[in-house]
Amino acid sequence: MQTRAGQVINPRSPTQRADSLFGFVLVLPALLALLVVIALPILKGIFVSFFSYKLKNISGSLFDFSRLPDVLSGKDDINSLLTLQWNDFANYTSLFKRGEILKYFGNTLEFVILTVGIQLILGMAIALLLNSRIRGCGLFRSIMLIPWTIPSVVVAILWRWMIHQDFGVINYVAYVMGFSEQLNVSWQVSNSLAMASIVMASVWRQLPYMMVMLLAGLQSVDSSLEEAAHIDGANGWKTFLNVILPSIRPVLITSTWIAVMNNFQMYTIIANMNGTGAATMTLSIAAYQEAFKSYNFGKGAAIGVMWLALLFIITLLSNKLNDRYANDYQ
Amino acid sequence: MNHPVSALPVGDGRWRWAGVLTLYILSGGLAFVGLRRIFFLSHRVPPEESVACIVLGVAFLLFSAGALYLARRLSNASKEKRGFAASRHATALSMRYGVLIALIALLLFPVLWMLISSLQSSHRLMSLPPQFALGSDSGFFNYQKIFAKPEYVRYFINSFITAGGTVLMVLFISIPAGFSFSRYRFRGRNAILTTILSVQMFPIVVILISLYTFYMKWDLLNRYMGVILADTTFALPLAITLMKSFFDTLPRSLDESARIDGAGRMRTLIRILLPLTLPGLVAVGIYTFLSAWDDYLMSMTIMQTNHMKTLPVGLAQSFLGEYAHDYGALMAFSMAGSLPIVLLFLFFQKYMISGLTAGAVKG
Numbered sequence: 158m159q160t161r162a163g164q165v166i167n168p169r170s171p172t173q174r175a176d177s178l179f180g181f182v183l184v185l186p187a188l189l190a191l192l193v194v195i196a197l198p199i200l201k202g203i204f205v206s207f208f209s210y211k212l213k214n215i216s217g218s219l220f221d222f223s224r225l226p227d228v229l230s231g232k233d234d235i236n237s238l239l240t241l242q243w244n245d246f247a248n249y250t251s252l253f254k255r256g257e258i259l260k261y262f263g264n265t266l267e268f269v270i271l272t273v274g275i276q277l278i279l280g281m282a283i284a285l286l287l288n289s290r291i292r293g294c295g296l297f298r299s300i301m302l303i304p305w306t307i308p309s310v311v312v313a314i315l316w317r318w319m320i321h322q323d324f325g326v327i328n329y330v331a332y333v334m335g336f337s338e339q340l341n342v343s344w345q346v347s348n349s350l351a352m353a354s355i356v357m358a359s360v361w362r363q364l365p366y367m368m369v370m371l372l373a374g375l376q377s378v379d380s381s382l383e384e385a386a387h388i389d390g391a392n393g394w395k396t397f398l399n400v401i402l403p404s405i406r407p408v409l410i411t412s413t414w415i416a417v418m419n420n421f422q423m424y425t426i427i428a429n430m431n432g433t434g435a436a437t438m439t440l441s442i443a444a445y446q447e448a449f450k451s452y453n454f455g456k457g458a459a460i461g462v463m464w465l466a467l468l469f470i471i472t473l474l475s476n477k478l479n480d481r482y483a484n485d486y487q
Numbered sequence: 488m489n490h491p492v493s494a495l496p497v498g499d500g501r502w503r504w505a506g507v508l509t510l511y512i513l514s515g516g517l518a519f520v521g522l523r524r525i526f527f528l529s530h531r532v533p534p535e536e537s538v539a540c541i542v543l544g545v546a547f548l549l550f551s552a553g554a555l556y557l558a559r560r561l562s563n564a565s566k567e568k569r570g571f572a573a574s575r576h577a578t579a580l581s582m583r584y585g586v587l588i589a590l591i592a593l594l595l596f597p598v599l600w601m602l603i604s605s606l607q608s609s610h611r612l613m614s615l616p617p618q619f620a621l622g623s624d625s626g627f628f629n630y631q632k633i634f635a636k637p638e639y640v641r642y643f644i645n646s647f648i649t650a651g652g653t654v655l656m657v658l659f660i661s662i663p664a665g666f667s668f669s670r671y672r673f674r675g676r677n678a679i680l681t682t683i684l685s686v687q688m689f690p691i692v693v694i695l696i697s698l699y700t701f702y703m704k705w706d707l708l709n710r711y712m713g714v715i716l717a718d719t720t721f722a723l724p725l726a727i728t729l730m731k732s733f734f735d736t737l738p739r740s741l742d743e744s745a746r747i748d749g750a751g752r753m754r755t756l757i758r759i760l761l762p763l764t765l766p767g768l769v770a771v772g773i774y775t776f777l778s779a780w781d782d783y784l785m786s787m788t789i790m791q792t793n794h795m796k797t798l799p800v801g802l803a804q805s806f807l808g809e810y811a812h813d814y815g816a817l818m819a820f821s822m823a824g825s826l827p828i829v830l831l832f833l834f835f836q837k838y839m840i841s842g843l844t845a846g847a848v849k850g
Contacts, residue, residue, distance in 0.1 A: 179752055180671025183663035184679060187723055190660060194720035195686055198697035205697070283590060286583055297587055299836045301594055306832040308781045310799040311821040314806050315601050318814050326600060326617045333616075340615070361597065366843075373844030418687050425783040429803050444692045449788065454696055461693025468688055 199465075202458040206248055208241035210455035248459035257443070258463055264352075265439040268427070269420045271356045272363070277413060279360070280367035285397075287368075288375040298369060305365040313429030316358035320344045348436035355427050355437055359420065367412055374408030375401065410479065421468070440464045503561065508581035510558035514551045521547030601825075605629055605818035612815050629819035639820070641794055642801035645711075646824075649786065649797055650779040652715040657726045657775045658768065660719065665730025666756050670742065686724045695788050702789060713789045714797070718779045726771045729842060733767030734760065770842020773835050780828050798824045 252258040283301070287294050307315075319327045322343045331337040344350045378401055386396040402409070424441045431437040433446055440460060448457030524544030532540050562577040604612060608624045633639050668680060698717065699708075707713035737760055745755040761768075783799040790796050796804070802820055810816045832839060 176671055176752075177673035180667040180673045180676070183667035183671075186660045187664040187683065187727060188679065190716070190720045190723060191683065191686060193701075194698065194717055195689060195694060198694045198701065199689060201697040201700070202693050286587060289583065291583060291587070297591065298840065299833070300591055302832070302836065302840070303598060303829060304594055306777060306829050307598070307825045308783075308799055308828065310781075310783050310803050311601075311825050314802065314817055314821055315597055318604065318818065319597060319600060321814070324613050324615060324617065329615065329617050361594070365594070369840060370844060415687070422691050424692060425781075425799070429783075429806070441690065441692045444690070444696070445784075448692075448696045449699075454700075457696050458693060461690050461696065464690050464693065468690075472688070 202461055203465075205241065205455055206458035206462045207243070207246065208455055209244040209247070210241060210458070211452055244455070248453075248456045249463075251456065252459060252463065258460070260435075261438060261440045261443045261460065262463075262467065264437060265421065265441075267352060268356065268359075268423070268437070268439055269417055271352070272359045272420050272423075273413060273416045275356065276360050276364045276367045276416065280364055280371050283364075283368045284371040284375055287372055298372065302365045302369060304361055305363070307362065309362065309425035310429055312358050312362045313426045316354065316361070317430055320354055345431060345434060351431050351434055351436040355430050358426050358430060359423065362426070363416060363419070367416060370408055370412040371405065374405035377408075378404045414475075417471075421464075440467075503577050504580040504584055507558050507562045507577050508585050510554050510561060511581060512585070514554035514558060517547050517551035517554060521545065521551060601818050601822055604814060605822045607815055609813065609815050629815045630823065632816050633820050633823065638793060639801065642796055642798045643823075645790070645795060646780060646798040648711055649714045649718065649782075650776050652711060653718040653722060653779040654772045654775045656715055656719040657722050658772060661723060661726035661730045661771060662761070662768075663756070664723075664727045666734050666760065668727065668731045669734035670739075683724050683727055686721070691721065691784060695785065699788055707789070709790055709792050709795050711795075714782075714786050717785045717789065718782055721785075722775045722778055726775060729767065729771050729774075730764070733764045733842075737763055766838050767842060769835055769838040773831060773839050774843065776831065777828060 287297060291297070304312075319325055320342075322328070322341050325342075328337070328340060328342050331342075332340045342350070344354045382400050382404065383396055386400045391399065422441060423439070424445065427437050427439060427442055428445075433442060438446075440463075444457045444460040444464070446457075447460060448454050521544045524547065525541050528540055528544075558578075562581070603619060603621070606621055606625045606627070606629070607618060608622075608628075611618045611622055611624065668676065702708045702713050707716070741759055741763075742755055745759045750758065781799065782797070783803065786797040787800045787803075790800065802817075802824055805820065806817055810820070
């Protein structure tokens with residue numbers, strides 16, 4: 158009578174039934190936390206995104222149940238139960254009318270693709286370098302991880318100091334090395350420089366984590382596969398593409414996925430480096446701005462619902478892609 | 488060993504790459520100085536000195552060529568012993584270490600710059616070219632300025648309380664959950680696991696909008712418990728995944744022998760399995776502490792009164808207000824805010840790295 162994961166269990170045995178009940182009870186606290194902090198707010202967010210939901214509404218409750226008797230007896234319309242005012246999708250139409258939402262999508266995707274793409278390429282390069290029979294690999298790895306431990310707010314302020322218009326050390330170095338024509342460059346004036354600055358700061362903080370993940374993947378690759386490829390006459394690049402990359406596919410996908418999700422959420426570095434500048438107005442900055450600065454909670458929630466929809470599409474696409482490549486390699 | 492090349496001072500194979508690398512860098516540097524003299528400086532100096540300048544430049548180029556020759560020779564020193572591949576090995580190795588050391592310098596430079604800036608007086612900070620060296624007027628006064636203010640000390644205490652509370656709560660919830668996912672099968676198990684993992688997808692900002700209104704009703708705004716609950720929930724997915732993979736590595740025969748000895752399920756978990764997953768617990772705990780210490784968005788929204796604010800919020804606020812142009816004080820504050828977490832990481836990095844990578848490699 159073993160209870161082993163992966164085995165179909167006959168639910169009639171009393172011990173096993175007790176086991177599965179016990180298993181469920183152990184998960185209960187986690188489920189409860191997720192329900193209270195994630196599920197309820199998401200549902201409420203989707204709901205209020207269809208209404209005019211502003212500062213005066215937030216302290217009250219959504220429904221007025223004292224009217225329930227009237228509604229049941231037919232004196233009142235069912236809508237009178239709601240304390241909120243229906244506004245004919247005004248939250249959504251206002252987002253689309255001026256094309257704001259498309260700009261937010263564009264900025265978010267630009268930020269995510271640049272940040273994740275750069276850290277993926279650099280992280281892979283460093284991981285390959287560290288994986289090539291280097292003495293003191295562990296020491297190098299630990300030292301390189303230090304930027305990852307620096308808090309995001311500190312990262313934002315530090316980088317803002319380094320690109321300071323008048324006394325920034327990066328401006329100075331770029332000028333001395335000849336990359337820049339003028340010394341006092343303001344990174345916030347130009348749209349592409351503003352985006353570049355937040356991408357730089359984010360990559361600096363996240364690159365070490367990506368590198369360590371990929372390195373762990375590389376270290377788990379069976380070296381006999383590489384040797385076999387070498388004997389068959391494959392050069393370094395071919396071995397990398399056809400042997401190493403497929404072997405580390407799970408790590409690659411997991412760490413890319415985590416990075417994409419984290420950068421979609423990115424608020425701290427963007428807000429503290431460029432505030433609410435138009436060039437770096439991503440979905441998270443826009444939603445926070447609408448909700449907690451303009452106190453238009455309904456519109457903020459509407460941005461969130463659009464965001465969820467986008468994530469849903471991306472998830473579907475990546476699952477499709479994933480399936481296709483999984484079939485290719487098997 | 489009586490071959491002439493073995494007379495070179497850096498003959499030991501283990502450290503030969505360092506000698507090769509030094510010679511290559513020396514050669515590159517000399518070539519740069521030489522070319523600069525010939526093509527750039529010779530136009531700047533008075534005409535009667537320009538010939539001397541070019542001659543000096545050529546001399547530098549010759550020295551550079553000499554260094555290059557020595558580098559090649561040193562790198563080929565083992566040619567007779569181990570064949571052609573080995574001779575290229577020293578050069579390749581020296582290049583790899585060179586790139587790695589350069590990368591580390593590049594990655595750590597911002598941290599160094601933060602440290603230097605935090606020690607400078609505003610006079611030295613606001614100067615061009617930037618001052619890398621510490622002067623007689625450098626010191627710890629920026630740190631003294633920060634810690635003289637009671638509210639800044641308060642931010643530290645608040646951050647320690649929320650991050651520590653989050654760690655305890657995450658461990659309390661993720662240990663049983665990870666154990667359960669590793670050992671038991673029950674209806675909806677896979678659905679629950681998938682749901683927990685997809686949590687990190689949901690936009691935190693959007694959750695906060697409604698969570699804020701819920702917290703208002705439940706009186707959790709401006710309370711440690713409010714931030715701890717929110718931080719815990721967002722740290723749970725990774726913590727549960729990691730705990731599950733740690734429990735997965737422990738053989739089931741342990742559970743069975745414990746059962747035969749008459750230990751109940753809870754006793755098996757606490758007395759037998761938990762001590763064995765201690766490295767895993769440390770990894771999960773440190774990771775959670777790191778992410779809770781880093782949290783800005785949630786504590787900014789939930790903690791509104793000044794004496795409840797956490798360190799990142801206080802830092803961002805002083806950056807926008809009081810210390811807007813006092814970068815020395817800001818860097819001192821940043822340094823003090825990063826130090827606990829960097830030390831924590833360096834101290835436990837062995838557990839951290841193995842813990843972080845354990846979940847990902849299995850996919």
